[in-house]
Amino acid sequence: xxxxxxxxxxxxxxxxxxxxxxxxxxxxxxxxxxxxxxxxxxxxxxxxxxxxxxxxxxxxxxxxxxxxxxxxxxxxxxxxxxxxxxxxxxxxxxxxxxxxxxxxxxxxxxxxxxxxxxxxxxxxxxxxxxxxxxxxxxxxxxxxxxxxxxxxxxxxxxxxxxxxxxxxxxxxxxxxxxxxxxxxxxxxxxxxxxxxxxxxxxxxxxxxxxxxxxxx
Amino acid sequence: xxxxxxxxxxxxxxxxxxxxxxxxxxxxxxxxxxxxxxxxxxxxxxxxxxxxxxxxxxxxxxxxxxxxxxxxxxxxxxxxxxxxxxxxxxxxxxxxxxxxxxxxxxxxxxxxxxxxxxxxxxxxxxxxxxxxxxxxxxxxxxxxxxxxxxxxxxxxxxxxxxxxxxxxxxxxxxxxxxxxxxxxxxxxxxxxxxxxxxxxxxxxxxxxxxxxxxxx
Amino acid sequence: xxxxxxxxxxxxxxxxxxxxxxxxxxxxxxxxxxxxxxxxxxxxxxxxxxxxxxxxxxxxxxxxxxxxxxxxxxxxxxxxxxxxxxxxxxxxxxxxxxxxxxxxxxxxxxxxxxxxxxxxxxxxxxxxxxxxxxxxxxxxxxxxxxxxxxxxxxxxxxxxxxxxxxxxxxxxxxxxxxxxxxxxxxxxxxxxxxxxxxxxxxxxxxxxxxxxxxxx
Amino acid sequence: xxxxxxxxxxxxxxxxxxxxxxxxxxxxxxxxxxxxxxxxxxxxxxxxxxxxxxxxxxxxxxxxxxxxxxxxxxxxxxxxxxxxxxxxxxxxxxxxxxxxxxxxxxxxxxxxxxxxxxxxxxxxxxxxxxxxxxxxxxxxxxxxxxxxxxxxxxxxxxxxxxxxxxxxxxxxxxxxxxxxxxxxxxxxxxxxxxxxxxxxxxxxxxxxxxxxxxxx
Numbered sequence: 001x002x003x004x005x006x007x008x009x010x011x012x013x014x015x016x017x018x019x020x021x022x023x024x025x026x027x028x029x030x031x032x033x034x035x036x037x038x039x040x041x042x043x044x045x046x047x048x049x050x051x052x053x054x055x056x057x058x059x060x061x062x063x064x065x066x067x068x069x070x071x072x073x074x075x076x077x078x079x080x081x082x083x084x085x086x087x088x089x090x091x092x093x094x095x096x097x098x099x100x101x102x103x104x105x106x107x108x109x110x111x112x113x114x115x116x117x118x119x120x121x122x123x124x125x126x127x128x129x130x131x132x133x134x135x136x137x138x139x140x141x142x143x144x145x146x147x148x149x150x151x152x153x154x155x156x157x158x159x160x161x162x163x164x165x166x167x168x169x170x171x172x173x174x175x176x177x178x179x180x181x182x183x184x185x186x187x188x189x190x191x192x193x194x195x196x197x198x199x200x201x202x203x204x205x206x207x208x209x210x211x212x213x214x215x216x
Numbered sequence: 217x218x219x220x221x222x223x224x225x226x227x228x229x230x231x232x233x234x235x236x237x238x239x240x241x242x243x244x245x246x247x248x249x250x251x252x253x254x255x256x257x258x259x260x261x262x263x264x265x266x267x268x269x270x271x272x273x274x275x276x277x278x279x280x281x282x283x284x285x286x287x288x289x290x291x292x293x294x295x296x297x298x299x300x301x302x303x304x305x306x307x308x309x310x311x312x313x314x315x316x317x318x319x320x321x322x323x324x325x326x327x328x329x330x331x332x333x334x335x336x337x338x339x340x341x342x343x344x345x346x347x348x349x350x351x352x353x354x355x356x357x358x359x360x361x362x363x364x365x366x367x368x369x370x371x372x373x374x375x376x377x378x379x380x381x382x383x384x385x386x387x388x389x390x391x392x393x394x395x396x397x398x399x400x401x402x403x404x405x406x407x408x409x410x411x412x413x414x415x416x417x418x419x420x421x422x423x424x425x426x427x428x429x430x431x432x
Numbered sequence: 433x434x435x436x437x438x439x440x441x442x443x444x445x446x447x448x449x450x451x452x453x454x455x456x457x458x459x460x461x462x463x464x465x466x467x468x469x470x471x472x473x474x475x476x477x478x479x480x481x482x483x484x485x486x487x488x489x490x491x492x493x494x495x496x497x498x499x500x501x502x503x504x505x506x507x508x509x510x511x512x513x514x515x516x517x518x519x520x521x522x523x524x525x526x527x528x529x530x531x532x533x534x535x536x537x538x539x540x541x542x543x544x545x546x547x548x549x550x551x552x553x554x555x556x557x558x559x560x561x562x563x564x565x566x567x568x569x570x571x572x573x574x575x576x577x578x579x580x581x582x583x584x585x586x587x588x589x590x591x592x593x594x595x596x597x598x599x600x601x602x603x604x605x606x607x608x609x610x611x612x613x614x615x616x617x618x619x620x621x622x623x624x625x626x627x628x629x630x631x632x633x634x635x636x637x638x639x640x641x642x643x644x645x646x647x648x
Numbered sequence: 649x650x651x652x653x654x655x656x657x658x659x660x661x662x663x664x665x666x667x668x669x670x671x672x673x674x675x676x677x678x679x680x681x682x683x684x685x686x687x688x689x690x691x692x693x694x695x696x697x698x699x700x701x702x703x704x705x706x707x708x709x710x711x712x713x714x715x716x717x718x719x720x721x722x723x724x725x726x727x728x729x730x731x732x733x734x735x736x737x738x739x740x741x742x743x744x745x746x747x748x749x750x751x752x753x754x755x756x757x758x759x760x761x762x763x764x765x766x767x768x769x770x771x772x773x774x775x776x777x778x779x780x781x782x783x784x785x786x787x788x789x790x791x792x793x794x795x796x797x798x799x800x801x802x803x804x805x806x807x808x809x810x811x812x813x814x815x816x817x818x819x820x821x822x823x824x825x826x827x828x829x830x831x832x833x834x835x836x837x838x839x840x841x842x843x844x845x846x847x848x849x850x851x852x853x854x855x856x857x858x859x860x861x862x863x864x
Contacts, residue, residue: 003314004403006276007316012431012432014268015414015416016432019414027412030263030412034262038220044279044280047245047250047275049274052267053230054230055226055233058262058263060222060262063260063262064282070298079296080291080297080351082283085282085283085344085345085347085348086283087344089260089324089325089345092342093324093342097219098220106249108305109305123304124308124390124391125308126308128300128305129309131296131297132298146578146581149578150575150590151641152641153578175340189220195245195246196242196243196631198231199628200224208583215231216228239675243630246629435685436686436748436837439702443701443703443861443863444863447846448864458843461843462843463844466756468694470655476738478707479677479706483699486655488658491694492694494692494693494694497713498731498733498734499737502730507727507728508771509727511723511728512727512779513728513779513780514714514715516776516780517715517779520772520776521757521776522692529651538678541733555736556822556823558736559724561733564730607772627674628674630674632663645656645660
């Protein structure tokens with residue numbers, strides 16, 4: 001299994017290349033700490049790297065990556081709330097001015113939700129995934145209904161977009177986010193990247209639809 | 217707040233540059249799906265981008281990023297377990313052959329744990345962070361003791377490394393991971409990146425210590 | 433306006449190149465006439481050339497191209513029925529064994545239908561286009577309803593696919609087609625090409641959905 | 649009936665070959681839409697592919713193909729006018745600067761017109777073809793007369809060329825074309841391709857004759 005060795009080779013390229021080129025930046029980041037203005041919540045999918053898709057530099061974005069880039073609703077129940085901890089850290093400690101949810105095409109978590117393949121699965125056999133995706137059950141049901149009513153509806157993409165809307169709604173359910181949205185010191189954005197066509201869609205607050213970002 | 221605009225500018229650079237250059241790769245990844253051999257669990261910290269530090273290509277690594285790159289213990293209780301869902305997805309669905317935990321120097325979550333600044337804090341005031349970091353309470357206590365006994369111990373780095381060991385232990389607590397470790401089809405690695413000195417340390421299974429990776 | 437000259441240059445390339453290379457084929461086609469086994473009904477759009485997309489040789493496909501690759505219903509009223517004449521020629525004279533409707537992404541006729549921009553327009557100002565697209569009015573209304581009910585539905589693609597279904601239904605309304613379908617001597621296929629992602633979708637008679645064609 | 653499978657095989661060749669090679673072009677065409685400078689009205693005949701004969705790239709020509717490459721006269725009567733809709737789209741929406749009518753040797757529609765084999769035929773037995781070819785009845789009658797007066801006249805080719813002239817006249821009968829011809833912003837060209845001899849003839853406005861295009 002040589003794959004870990006490829007990571008070490010990659011590190012050596014980074015260490016002798018970009019790290020040297022950006023030495024002042026890394027020094028400053030080490031000395032003064034991070035102060036990114038943006039938080040991005042993205043998917044763990046290996047094809048959708050937010051720092052690459054947005055071509056950002058070290059220190060620019062605070063990143064959470066999980067299955068299907070989901071934000072759970074505000075819950076103060078016991079249990080470890082990783083996403084909530086990261087959101088609280090970004091908003092109340094770093095004080096980012098944007099939280100961007102980045103969804104993507106062909107998301108495995110979304111397709112699992114649509115197919116219901118892990119419904120009631122045992123832990124270790126998709127049970128964790130299935131339960132995690134339960135978060136978007138309402139959107140999944142609405143999407144299935146739309147696809148049932150019209151066979152030409154692309155249920156996968158519809159649910160990918162609906163899940164982004166749901167995560168934005170869940171973000172608004174955090175009191176410390178709601179008050180900053182109210183004060184205008186924080187903004188939320190929903191985005192979706194098409195791996196096959198390279199189209200980035202952004203949820204337009206005016207039209208209420210995901211609109212493609214014009215490029216050169 | 218112009219920061220979101222910088223993301224869109226970055227996307228345009230990506231779209232007209234790397235996306236075009238790697239069109240065949242993205243095309244193949246869209247057509248055949250992802251099949252990364254590696255999962256990386258890294259920190260949300262904006263200075264520590266795992267795909268950059270390991271200089272990997274799109275499709276090579278399945279990535280989870282959360283505060284302090286922690287893996288919770290195997291829990292089947294209610295509540296959304298984002299890290300567990302991602303781990304189950306990577307191990308049982310994608311069948312990666314490595315899970316790499318990447319810690320780093322100057323981790324804000326680790327320093328919060330050491331200082332206890334969020335102990336008993338209210339939600340929205342560090343409560344989520346504090347509770348998330350409770351996960352490493354035993355390591356924190358041991359580290360504080362070591363630092364109390366020896367003023368020259370670098371408590372911050374000691375706890376960063378101890379937290380990586382703890383996450384590796386928690387990974388082993390997942391039955392579907394334990395059996396694959398047993399079968400030799402999955403391996404775990406602990407790594408730590410020094411932002412200021414650019415040193416990557418890897419936990420050596422023989423010496424039981426984190427050893428610096430030699431660079432050309 | 434040099435564009436016609438580019439056609440003549442292109443002809444000289446063809447004449448000294450492919451025409452020579454395929455001389456035997458063109459000779460045979462001239463001597464024995466055409467006997468293609470396939471008819472393709474495609475769009476006039478300059479980006480969607482059916483002989484290129486299906487990489488066919490001279491003599492292989494009988495091609496109709498019009499705005500939005502539409503087939504009108506069986507009408508014996510006066511007025512010139514160009515599509516019907518071509519279909520009658522292909523089915524009753526050449527006796528093709530397949531009629532393939534090829535739709536495509538970003539179809540200007542389809543988007544005009546959705547937007548209603550030419551509704552009631554005067555001839556010479558979109559009136560001919562608007563009236564031609566009236567053919568799919570029922571599908572347009574159903575698509576608008578689906579998009580109104582769910583903002584994440586891609587109305588453009590839904591109508592592109594629905595229009596293909598409608599053209600297939602209209603083909604079945606021709607008695608001389610219906611009887612050959614019955615006899616199994618003729619088959620119909622609906623296909624859709626994505627310019628941006630290069631995906632070819634084929635209407636699957638079993639699932640009743642447009643499914644992507646797997647490629648190497 | 650394996651012929652549809654050959655289309656899918658052809659698509660796979662296209663998808664892995666030319667589509668990849670011309671990825672930037674298809675990408676630009678998808679992003680910025682089509683803006684061809686030329687419209688070509690050609691025959692559905694499988695041996696006469698205009699994009700091949702003129703060796704054009706994707707995005708260069710807006711194409712109508714019907715039986716015998718005919719343009720009906722300007723008619724605002726009810727009934728679906730496919731050719732008129734395509735012409736209106738090309739001239740008023742895309743604003744092409746040339747409309748090229750491409751006729752060809754051994755045209756089945758032309759020979760049917762000459763022989764009168766479908767005169768009064770029932771729909772489904774050549775009735776649609778016969779009625780469609782009625783469009784050139786005056787030219788057919790003149791051609792028959794010429795052939796009766798002179799046994800050495802090649803009636804088939806005479807009518808093929810006369811039909812192209814008639815289509816050019818019908819194009820001029822569209823008000824929105826007439827005004828652009830007047831303004832010099834649009835030009836018309838008549839061309840004829842010989843399948844057997846590979847000769848392209850272009851109607852010369854000065855001599856009023858179809859003259860062969862000299863080739864290197």
